[in-house]
Amino acid sequence: MVVRFPILFPISLLVLGLVVLAGILWGTAEISWADRFAILLGSDDAPRGLSLIIWQWRIPRVLxxxxxxAGLALAGALMQTALRNPMAxxxxxxxxxxxxAAAVGAIIWLPDWVTDSFGVPAIAFIGAALAFLMTITLSGRRGHPLDPLIVILAGVAVSLMFQSLTAFFLYIGDPHATRTALGWLMGTAGNTAWHEVPMITVALIVIGGWAIFNANALDATLLGEERAQALGVRTARLRMWIFLATVTLTGLAVAVAGIVGFVGLIIPHMARILIGARHRVLLPLTMALGAIVLIAVDLLCRTILAPEELPLGVLxxxxxxxxxxxxxRGLHRAA
Incomplete structure (x- = not known):
């Protein structure tokens, strides 16, 4: 599997570059090829209005x-390792x-000046962090390490509670505000701006670097609690760092684009099929595939029913x- 990495990873980076170019060059606006390249090259004769579309809307959105x-795929791979659960x-x-729940409550109930001042993304991130703290609190027992099964069950309970709260907000909310909230729940990157890109990019670089640096410890974790500890891995501390990394990446992702499902579940499995389970090669490929898939799907969301835009979650x-x-089916056969 390691032999494949020097081939697959450069290919994935090449595909990623092509998909990024496609996301920047294609869209609903009618732009000639000459204007597209003139805009990208910063030519003085590039149309100003079209330049704004490319530089202020498409490029930050694609990035x-x-x-x-990439962040959701990385978080999914780390969670599947930490919990030793392929469906995590x-x-x-x-x-x-x-x-x-936090975002819908803010959209429906809070005054406009509050959401304008703090922003729905920041409120959504606070809601994600609160859910994480509740899950960890419900899962922990003083003097005992976190049990992966208890973490899963606690997460399910917290999810059900907040889902009920979201449904309540939607049911009694104003129809116009409810429509806006539903659009956010289905995932969209339509309002992405430049200032939202650096924070999540830095988080991805730091957490991705940390995960690759600790690849051997992550490999040992897959052997089980006792074997990993026998190899010198402090599994409880490693698992907590993984949870913190996951809440950071996921909270920032949700804050920017709403609820974007399936990426963190499916992409790590695709990478394992291609490259194997060694984290030093698995994680870089997982991040590249996650970026490729989401950029491609977002491009389809923009163009399939143009000028209407489909939510990311639908496709x-x-x-x-x-x-x-x-x-x-593979898990069933393995069992």
Whole structure:
């Protein structure tokens, strides 16, 4: 599997570059090829209005979506390792439900000056962090390490609670505000701006570097608690760092683009099929594939029903269903 990495990873980076260019050059606006390249090269004769479309709308959107896809895929791979559960994903600890409840509550109930001052993304991130703290609090026992099964069950309980709260907000809220909230719940990168790109990019670089640096410890974790500890891995501390990394990446992703499902569940499995389970090669490929998939899906969301735009969650669920079924069948045969 390691032999494949020098081939697959450069190919994935090449595909990523092509997908980024496609996301920047294609869209609903009518722009000639000459104008497209003139805009990208910063030519003085490039149309100003079209330049704004490329530089202030498409490029930050494509970059943000790519980083979000890479971050969610990385978070999913780390969660599957920490919990030793192939069906784990970044939202397992109630993060998406907490963010959803906070964002929907802000959109429907808070005055405009509050949401304008703090921003729905910041409020959503606070909701995700609150859900994480509740899950960890419910899972922990003083003097005992976190049990992966208890973490999963606590995450399910917290998710159900926040999902009920979200449904309550939507049911009694103003119809106009409810429509806005539903659009956010289905995932969208339509309002992405430049100032949202640096924070999540820095988080991805730092957490990705930390994960690759600790690849051997992550490999040992897959052997089980006792064997990993016998190899010198402090599993409880490593698992807590993974949870903190996951809440950071997922909270920032949800804050920027809403609820984007399936990326953190499906992409790590695709990478394992291609490259194997060694984290030193698995994680870079996982991040590259996550970015490729989400940028490509976002481009389709913008263009399939142009000038209308589909939510990210709709197409992701459609495309993720076949590989998800294959993964379930594989797990059933393995059992």
């Amino acid at each position: 943000a979506v790519g980083v979000i896809g 994903d970044p939202y397992l600890m109630g993060l998406s439900s907490g963010a959803s 992701l669920a459609l495309f993720a269903a076949p590989p998800f079924i294959m993964i379930l």
